[in-house]
Amino acid sequence: MTAAQAHAEASKLLERFPTRALIAGEWRESADGSRLSVQDPATLEVLASVADGTVDDATAAVDAAAGALPAWAATAPRQRGEILRRAFELMVARAEELATLVVLENGKALADARGEVAYAAEFFRWYSEEAVRNAGEVVTAPSGANRILVLRQPIGVAVLVTPWNFPAAMLTRKIGPALAAGCTVVCKPASETPLTALAIGEVLAEAGVPAGVVNVVPSSHSGAFVGRLLDDPRVRKLSFTGSTEVGRLLLERAARHVVSCSMELGGNAPFVVFDDADLDAAVAGAMVAKMRNGGEACTAANRFFVQRGVSEEFSRRLAEAMGRLRVGPGLEQGVEVGPLVNEPSRAKVAELVEGALDDGASALVGGAVPEGTGWFYPPTVLSGVAPGSEILRTEIFGPVAPVVTFSGEAEAVEMANDTEFGLVSYVYTRDLARGLRFAEAIESGMVGLNRGLVSDPAAPFGGVKESGIGREGGHEGMLEYLEAKYIAASW
Ligand code: NAP
Secondary structure, eight states: OOHHHHHHHHHHHHHHSOOSEEETTEEEOOTTOOEEEEEOTTTOOEEEEEEOOOHHHHHHHHHHHHHHHHHHHHSOHHHHHHHHHHHHHHHHHTHHHHHHHHHHHHOOOHHHHHHHHHHHHHHHHHHHHHTTOOOOEEEEOTTSSSEEEEEEEEOOEEEEEOOSSSTTHHHHHHHHHHHHHTOEEEEEOOTTOHHHHHHHHHHHHHHTOOTTTEEEOOOSOHHHHHHHHHHSTTEEEEEEESOHHHHHHHHHHHHTTTOEEEEEOOOOEEEEEOTTSOHHHHHHHHHHHHHGGGGOSTTSEEEEEEEHHHHHHHHHHHHHHHHHOOBSOTTSTTOOBOOOSSHHHHHHHHHHHHHHHHTTOEEEEOOSOOSSSSOOOOOEEEESOOTTOGGGTSOOOSSEEEEEEEOSHHHHHHHHHOSSOOSEEEEEOSOHHHHHHHHHHSOSSEEEESOSOOOOTTSOBOOSGGGEESOBSHHHHHHTTEEEEEEEEOO
16 A cells, blocks of 8 residues: 555545544543644644543543542452453454554554554453452561561552553553552553544444443643643542653652552663674574564664674664665555654654764664654664763664674673663573573563563563652552551451
């Protein structure tokens, strides 16, 4: 399909998706009637406009969520699970439409969008299964005087703030466990990608989620809007995915009412290749770790540390693979890399690459902003990157792989840990003992050992250091929405 044909098809599709906010089970315009435009990053055309929530809408959404909370918390876990299971099935049935919507507003290639929608739906399936596994504990106190009973109860109204890079998955990764735990939610999607979030709201309503349990309100006044939510004492949970900079602001704001916070923040993932690695596997893994989502992923490999003996060959093979990728509008057939999401994102990537080149690096492939419409940037490999370069300290969030050479294992660990971030790390070696030793020494919440992909709804996803607090997915993900209540009991 050409870009023009895809656009015409997509315009028809867009008419079928909601553009008003979901509050108390109703599709509403914002309190002041204002709307927010959504742009296609490939064509720069306006795709649609959605209700642009005001602070009054924020309060209305909390009213709805707080009103729905007692009945939802008291709903049988099996019933909550079955509603989530229906949401999973509806998402799978609509996967192609949802993936197209993701491409239109985010820009990513269709294959990436299909992968995201499948991954996003899996969170509903996983938490439909976890809903019935909210176990407590009973133990005898060490003194023998009484029993210690621990119940896990829903924490209450949860505010969920999500980014544009995975507009479906970042939302379902929060809504799934929140609903399974018995919480009600107010969702604030990123302003670049509100359509996918509203479409997921529609899926949940059709799956049988009662009015007020899930509220979805886009807002371009993000500071004021989320601020109003956090200033409301009925809100007891904030789950945020986005930049560390905004995360820090929200942690401060949440302190006012001592709101429980789960924070999934930025990353600066090292990708370490030892000279005993299977180079075919390392290059294939590097392509996934770097290029999934066009590099716009918090898990994206941001710094490649390659041992001296294989550095040249690895860089050359990576550059060949990167150079073969087809860049273009995400819906066009055969396209593997779409545009970046917006102008500031591309300008940042270009500036980081120029800085690295000024510091002495060379571009083996890519390295310059192309002519033409859309926020495209070519897949780029930089070799000989100077250790102090800004590109090694900053989350690139684009299709750029800077390569640095190292000599020994201790040096690799030191270089990899030289960052305030700690989300994920990747290591390639055939020596399992070395791989596990490295995995233990690295300061990150997750490690890919001979793998370029770690995300899995059944595993605890999250970071250490300034990459975040808490975990999403796995058994741990639901605990973020539960409070332990201890009862000292004698009988
Ligand atoms: P962002 O600018 O921090 O925005 C994230 C969300 O916060 C959006 O909904 C945004 O709304 C909202 N927001 C922005 N400023 C705010 C403020 N002052 N107060 C309240 N809310 C505010 O991040 P992004 O650029 O969308 O996403 C990229 C970042 O997300 C990267 O750093 C990436 O690493 C991180 N990320 C982390 C994970 C993880 O699991 N650790 C996963 C994905 C992404 P508006 O769009 O309306 O401004």
